[in-house]
Amino acid sequence: xxxxSQHPSWVICKSGTSVKIECRSLDFQATTMFWYRQFPxxxxxxxxxxxxxxxxxxxxxxEKDKFLIxxxxxxxxxxxxxxxxxxxxxxxICSARDTRDTYNEQFFGPGTRLTVL
Amino acid sequence: DAKTTQPPSMxxxxxxxxxxxxxxxxxxxxxxxxxYRQIHSxxxxxxxxxxxxxETNEMASLIITEDRKSSTLILPHATLRDTAVYYCIxxxxxxxxxxxxxxxxxxxx
Numbered sequence: 457x458x459x460x461s462q463h464p465s466w467v468i469c470k471s472g473t474s475v476k477i478e479c480r481s482l483d484f485q486a487t488t489m490f491w492y493r494q495f496p497x498x499x500x501x502x503x504x505x506x507x508x509x510x511x512x513x514x515x516x517x518x519e520k521d522k523f524l525i526x527x528x529x530x531x532x533x534x535x536x537x538x539x540x541x542x543x544x545x546x547x548x549i550c551s552a553r554d555t556r557d558t559y560n561e562q563f564f565g566p567g568t569r570l571t572v573l
Numbered sequence: 574d575a576k577t578t579q580p581p582s583m584x585x586x587x588x589x590x591x592x593x594x595x596x597x598x599x600x601x602x603x604x605x606x607x608x609y610r611q612i613h614s615x616x617x618x619x620x621x622x623x624x625x626x627x628e629t630n631e632m633a634s635l636i637i638t639e640d641r642k643s644s645t646l647i648l649p650h651a652t653l654r655d656t657a658v659y660y661c662i663x664x665x666x667x668x669x670x671x672x673x674x675x676x677x678x679x680x681x682x
Contacts, residue, residue, distance in 0.1 A: 460616075462616075490669055490670065492672075499658075499660075499672045499673060499674050499675060500611075500617070500672040501672075502669055502670070502671060502672075505669050547614070549616050549617070551616075551617075551670070561607070561619035561622060562607075562609075562619065562670055563619065564609075564616035564617045564618070564619075565616050566615060566616045567614070567615065567616045569614075
């Protein structure tokens with residue numbers, strides 16, 4: 457199946473700094489990518505839908521100024537956690553759908569574990 | 574998107590079939606049933622999806638009832654590596670995927 461990569465796989469940062477997470481579709485084009493957050497022992501929570509060439513759509517309760525999303529190409533979306541605080545520590549996962557296969561599966565990245573000290 | 578209901582956890586003996594149920598009584602005609610699983614500390618992995626007919630691939634079989642209000646994911650010969658959280662999701666495809674709590678499957682030796 458198609459591959460989605462994330463970078464970095466883990467990151468530790470100090471409180472108040474910003475962290476950028478990259479999500480790439482390696483062998484397919486993705487008009488739409490999705491960003492999720494997962495806390496320990498909980499399910500994935502959708503944060504936002506990232507659309508190539510346009511503004512992201514955020515889920516209710518997710519601060520768009522804190523979680524900046526850029527989807528500049530058909531293979532790359534980035535999530536920037538601005539002014540990170542310890543409560544932002546979580547497992548961040550992106551996913552993408554192949555632009556040509558609307559009804560087929562979503563491909564997920566391996567996740568990025570963010571720890572804010 | 575329709576809501577799904579799954580048991581929080583299930584056990585299965587290694588080598589036996591694992592049958593994971595899912596209720597989706599409010600599913601609409603154009604919604605598909607998707608199954609994903611998540612092994613600890615990894616991203617979710619697609620397993621299978623279907624609309625009306627039963628489906629089978631190299632990983633699993635999906636049995637959808639005639640009224641489409643429920644489905645069962647079948648892992649024919651469960652192994653220890655199948656221990657994971659299994660998510661049943663219904664949506665129209667092409668749109669955002671909302672995850673429920675899923676079923677935590679424990680495969681025991």
